[in-house]
Amino acid sequence: MLNLSLTTLLKQVSLFADLDRDEAADVSRRLRRVVFEPGQRVFAQGDPSDGMYVIERGEFVVLATRAGTDERVVLAELGPGAILGELSLIDGSPRSATVETVSMGSGYVLSQEAFADLRASGSFAAPKIVLQLARTLEQRKRVTEQRLRALIDAGDAKASLASREVRELFGRLLKG
DSSP, X not given: XXXXXXXXXXXXXXXXXXXXXXXXXXXXXXXXXXEEOTTOEEEOTTOOOOEEEEEEESOEEEEEEOTTSOOEEEEEEEOTTOEESGGGGTTOOOOSSEEEESSXXXXXXXXXXXXXXXXXXXOTHHHXXXXXXXXXXXXXXXXXXXXXXXXHHHOOHHHXXXXXXHHHHXXXXXXX
């Protein structure tokens, strides 16, 4: 029997919203529950990726370290229903940011191995998740393009210094 609170959580997460009951059950059987203490590091920038996390409770902060410094920059603050490290299901690249808890937290991990098992099982859940990941990436790309356009159009001093690099990055984004 599918845990009602887990079923509710999965339906609140856009990545799983299109799954039917059986597909949600296929996913939930592969999830492992995790609990985090306040201030605990979930993973660090540069760590090997191990899977995707679904936040059930608590507040989490996503941090990046500026190149060549120890300065940490807050990229996002996330709570219940958010996902962390979802791209690890596709590319397995090292973590691009650090995630730490602000408060006591809990959630679930879908490991890369569990996702590979889900794909191999023939469940329609896996292609639906991949399709939603593609939609998420496209949405993020569009937001990044808009921000880069605004930066270039603003013409401030910092943008002017890096304008060549910004234009090159922008060009790569537009090429896909």
